[in-house]
Amino acid sequence: MKKVLTSLDEAARLVRDGDLVTTGGATFHRAPMEFVRELVRQGKKNLSLVDREPAMDFDLLIGAGCVAKIRAGMLAFEGLGLAPNFRKKSEAREIITKEGACQPIIAGFRAAAMGLPSLPVKGMLGSDLLDISEEIGGYKQVEDPFTGEKMIAVRAIQPDLAVIHVQKADEYGNVRIEGPVYEDVIKAKAAKTVVVTAEELIPNSEFRKMPEATTLPHFIVDAVVEAPKGAYPCSCFNYYDVDYDHIKEYLRVAAKGQLKGYLDKYVYWGKTDE
Amino acid sequence: MKKVLTSLDEAARLVRDGDLVTTGGATFHRAPMEFVRELVRQGKKNLSLVDREPAMDFDLLIGAGCVAKIRAGMLAFEGLGLAPNFRKKSEAREIITKEGACQPIIAGFRAAAMGLPSLPVKGMLGSDLLDISEEIGGYKQVEDPFTGEKMIAVRAIQPDLAVIHVQKADEYGNVRIEGPVYEDVIKAKAAKTVVVTAEELIPNSEFRKMPEATTLPHFIVDAVVEAPKGAYPCSCFNYYDVDYDHIKEYLRVAAKGQLKGYLDKYVYWGKTDE
Amino acid sequence: MSTGGKLMNNDIEMPDLMIYAMASEIKNFETVLHGVSSPLPVLAMSVARKTHAPDMAYISGAEGVDPEVDRVYPSSFDARMNRNAVGYFGLHEAFDLAQRGELNVMFLGAAQIDRYGNTNLSVIGDIDQPKVQLPGGAASAFLMPITPKVVIWITRHSKRVFVDEVDFVTGQGYNNRAEAYKKNELVVISSLGVMNFKNSDRVMQIQSYHPGHTLDEIKENTGFDLLVAPDVAETPAPSKEVIDLIHNVDTDGVRWTEFR
């Protein structure tokens, strides 16, 4: 084990303009919002984002002008509404939207996590989604070599960087996720570089007391950042719930085209020394 | 959830002569020995057995005449010696031995667990093992549809029955495995029928207090049997360690061709009323 | 949040009727999954388990297995809906279950649907020049052809939704399914009735009209010719007990979200 504890600033510098990035969690749960805000502050450009069902994390990056391309199974704000910046910029062709379906996106991550160039999935046949070509996570119809069954092979999705917000980590990169894990283990194994932001740093000895609770061992993780409230306004199980009012405020502001005010208030405020 | 608690006798009757069976655990750890002994008592015939690295569970079934075919990555008694009945009957061609390698066997289970007809693996190329043809877990050289990389596709391995010995279960089939899990989750998902033997039955409410510790949810499991010491003489983590002396006794007896004495003493004793 | 006025006669509110119809599609012992943005499926699964399907396996999009849902939230992945779950089961595991043929029922949405059951959740207009960028189909394209029963719920039965031709096939209807997948069942539950495809041409037909609505009303609000099942009937209304179940769980009225 080597120490990989670093600052939010340093960790975000691991993301280069143009990188393919995925985020942990699902919709409003354990989204790595503080890391996303730091990406906005650092003015990242031309990111490609990929995830099964992201929400505000992706929409904020899109709204702040960090994104060139989106691949997702669904990108919306659940019962609260559509994703305003995603919708606006996609319709204005300011971003390229390549809709995936959930299972092929998961399969693409899984292929990369397993070290395979691709992985087949069932279903999909007959959907126009198959006609949306895509370099990563692209599709090819294949026949199983044994049964001849028609399958859709999904190309591996190996993000340049996966950032995952978790409850607990140590300075070496051991990680404990509490509650739903989503595809976070798969994404971490799939990505070239893994950044973990954690509510809380705990001593390595705590991991050794309960090894069965370790979700990711240190050798999968490249950087750990202490980030209390790091998923806010999204939830972090066992720590805090979603702040639905905050998210509604974001939607109202974004609907009025006043995202700058939101960014000034919640992203740049107190961090404008640079 | 429906109740699936049953007796050892009833559960073992789910195994039909000629079935493809896999067992949980690895070598001397959480092998479902009491279930294996019941299969011997019920006089099963012509079983096909498949596992990554089995040991005494497979050797005992072979010695008792229950087995027609073996597929394993390695079958030995680790530092204690070779598997005596496996070696003897394989050399006498009384059983068919189809050596797999660990990864293709896992990949075959994984394919079935994922509902795929096959799954590719790396490595393997150049090994004479590829020339050993096999209906289940068989190999074909393929090229990845995207990269053209040469891969070995492994046919799905869907056991008729997987039997897994665990620490805790409830009457509905919820299962908690403590310590190393091996491929037990994968095997359970891969198999058509899943029998769980458990050291201890605990109330459903205990699972609900600690859902993150649930290894298999009830809908994966078809039968639960209470079987304290059910892995003996193999280990069951948190309950008991391997009885190496017992295993050495087995090896000594088997080496002398006196397995019948062992069976009388440890398998049939007190159970001869049938 | 308003819990809304009466949208139907008979004093039955429309969400309650749709939820009950959706719950009725679940049989006991079946394994059922809900996904994202799914307050109605959450409530339907809860009702089914508390009434006619006590032994069903309930897999939450929030990954909880057989949770005791005591409140519904704007996010269907809100982990508070995993209360007293018996375990966790990841979505990728649930999708494996679907690939193995062991997931019995799934609930999905649609912005457009055609006579063959093709759904669109991707774009209004052209995919390369969308008039409206929709959220995306999530699991639709994967699950619609392979899940033994898929229930599509549509809270606004209108010609804008029930269209002659979908702008984009996100989820596959019967004419767009591979042969192996043709037998899987599709049910559409809207604000006006319940539709299925149980005829030789595999086209949409009315199975039941909701209390207070008529066959003509359904046809008039549909952008293609709808068939009528020979045994068409009125959709069964939920009992007082079922309505209480729904209201006691969804005290915040999240079920109304899609109706506003």
Add this chain to the structure above:
Amino acid sequence: MSTGGKLMNNDIEMPDLMIYAMASEIKNFETVLHGVSSPLPVLAMSVARKTHAPDMAYISGAEGVDPEVDRVYPSSFDARMNRNAVGYFGLHEAFDLAQRGELNVMFLGAAQIDRYGNTNLSVIGDIDQPKVQLPGGAASAFLMPITPKVVIWITRHSKRVFVDEVDFVTGQGYNNRAEAYKKNELVVISSLGVMNFKNSDRVMQIQSYHPGHTLDEIKENTGFDLLVAPDVAETPAPSKEVIDLIHNVDTDGVRWTEFR
């Protein structure tokens, strides 16, 4: 269990010397896995971590990550060797790691090995009519071509093991590897010396002879012509500290199992 007599001069016991040579193949920060029936690899990994490779990632065949091994057992999967592990990592996960190219070192055994590094753990004689049914190659065929460094340990250096042609290719030597896999490194550590394949023909050569043994002795006990590396030297002997580490962990002398 006997902890055995002295098998070497210099008062260094052969297991200790082999374990030290195996440990020396591990570099700091590397990720290392051991498999089944592997007391020597367990001890080599423990020694490496306590000496020159404190930051290595140690993945046990018993699934523990970075455990503090304080006793060695006849089964290398004995969970007591997971003491104080920082987490669990399943073998299928470790194999994924290997497929991703992130598993740096693996230790494997061999009943026969030839000049190209092909190993046999399957059968003596014909596969369809075996004279001796061996236990099987476990992960050999999968890991030998794809792992950046594979260390083969052989406790009895003899012509019966180092053969002109293996009866069956379980693990692939350089002549049987796909082109993409040719660069991965193979090291053989026997009871007499350390061999590698770092020459243009990729055939076995002596890298070092153990203290108390000679090049001639190694050649005489090998069933094919062995090359000698230009920089051949004596195998470094373990320090007193290293020997104490080994003996303090393996108080039962399990390391002697393969030497009897």
